[in-house]
Amino acid sequence: MSTASHPHAGHTHDPADAHHEDHHGPAKGLTRWLFTTNHKDIGTLYLLFALVMLFVGGAMAMVIRLELFQPGLQFVNPDFFNQMTTMHALIMIFGMIMPAFVGFANWMIPLMIGAPDMALPRLNNWSFWILPFASTILVSTLFMPGGGPAGGWTLYPPLSLQAGNSFPFTIFAIHMLGMSSILGSINIIVTIMNMRAPGMTLLKMPLFVWTWLITAYLLIAAMPVLAGGVTMLLTDQFFGTSFFQAAGGGDPVLFQHIFWFFGHPEVYIIILPAFGIVSQIIPTFSRKPLFGYAAMVYATASIGFLSFIVWAHHMFTVGMPLAGEMFFMLSTMLIAIPTAVKVFNWTATMWRGSLTFETPMLFALAFLFLFTIGGFSGLMLAIAPADFQYHDTYFVVAHFHYVLVPGALFGAIAGAYFWLPKWTGHRYDERLGKIHFWLSAISVNVTFFPQHFLGLAGMPRRIPDYATQFADWNMISSIGSFGFGLSQVLFAYIVFKTIRGGAKATAEVWDQPEGLEWTVPSPAPYHTFDEAPVVK
């Protein structure tokens, strides 16, 4: 198996070696984390930050589901409810799931391509440390007069322009979060292009590296468009421009085009790294190489390209001409083809494999099933004439939560279990991991599946109160969400228990896994691949 050897000529980096006085060891204390340029430290920071934000955004979701537990207004006023839906989305997207995947990229890409670190380590430090400040600004709007943004995360004018003091802070927070991801993406692309070990050709790279390479390009192309759009909102509000104000000759629908030109690639920015993680996990626990590797790469690239020409399917109801509706409907449905290629290949990888079901594999399998459900409801929404019925209902909420929670989030959790032993040197508690899986997998469906029924029955999204015929499914959905929220507390407990101790993990961790990251000891030493490994 061992395709790589890395003789430590001159240096020794054995973790048992306590001599860290030379420049290679981690610094002591808080400044280690403030000033670190080490990809593993920064990856850890990203991942822990995402874990914290999971609970911040999750707490907001709990407020939403608590209020929707019964019809009528019980716990919060409608304005605060709207702040919760808006902030839940912004925090979960920009503060949680994207940083989580950048954390995986930081930790794993250098290890997977045999590089000693990221190409631009100081930029890497900046990319991360922008995040806590941006998120603090965003969350602080909740405590401002008039409260946080409440017009939905899509920031449609003129509603978003009616926010109080929070408005410029929200915009600046989005600018900073965007800058962080653009800098991170530049770093990832440069690392992948310039730092691969000799022999690691592009088509030998693990699929996780491939999906991140494409994601990073999507980020660099899409994020600045959002930055431009929100800048226009800002100048409309404070500098007298009329990009989106009909009174001055502007058009609010233009914002929707700009937003979704960013927003749809963003959907794939969130899901592609999860595709990559699952593509590492399923072969490992099937004990077979990934079926159709090249097809997977091309499918990912086609999804990336198509994501830029389908945006208006988010706005079928704004009054587009028939030709526009047809174009966006058909181009959207086209995405089902490369996605189906991926689902088929993951399934074919398992075919006649020697399967075992450790926690990462369980989460990867749940991802496969439940993401596909979200994909199918997406196809339903892509049908323009039907979308007029579904638009802005809970059916849409059910759809995108199926692709984001048991899709992207389960992908991230699967990856966390998969590589925790490599990061910490300890095996996580398999029994607790499985309990966490079953609690999560059941409660996520109890939460989101009934929302399909609610949406088809006509319940609109983003409202704190509803007609009584929606009461039963809402109560079930709320009970499921409380269960899902509590299950993630167990996840945090398992992660910290694994960091603190546990059975010693071997270098390979799993049963003959593929990839350079399994050739270095567990925990991965502070510096790896000082000398490039040999890739056959």
Place this chain on the structure above:
Amino acid sequence: MARPGNRGLVLQLGGLAVGMFAFGFLLVPLYDAMCRITGIGGRTNAVAATIATTQEVSERLVTVEFVTVLNEQAPWEFRPTVSSIQVRPGQLYDTAFFARNLTDGMLVGSAVPSVAPGQAAKYFVKTQCFCFTQQNFTAGEGRDMGVQFMVDPALPEFIDRITLSYTFFVNRPATAQLISGPTAGSTT
């Protein structure tokens, strides 16, 4: 194949990011052009159109409905004087909208028209419209404001009903200038 160094690649990718930021702004004129060509924005002509007096008048009948919109508690009373009329494409028609200033100060109003369905916009031609100019109102003043329009006989067959909507805004800069009077004007 020579790889670009880190510096070169960073510059390329940074350039891509800056370029996409600019592209976001480029979408504004692109969108305007798209709307103008296809009429999907429902925009009609913003300056008076001149039409040949010897237009062929079509036999078909098209219903034109008039609606008014006020945003954000705009201090107007604003309504069409008739809610709809039947027109023959190719013939000029006159109608009026009534507006009253509900404040006890001077106000300048600006009306923004929109036509639905959007495909009808470029066939809906206004020769006179109160939306072409600013409308000055003294305190409490109410009056009718005229529109003269024609539906182009080339209107696609499948459209038999056109809605003309006006949103009436307070033109705040013009109001401020009106109130401060010619002294402010002379300094500019």
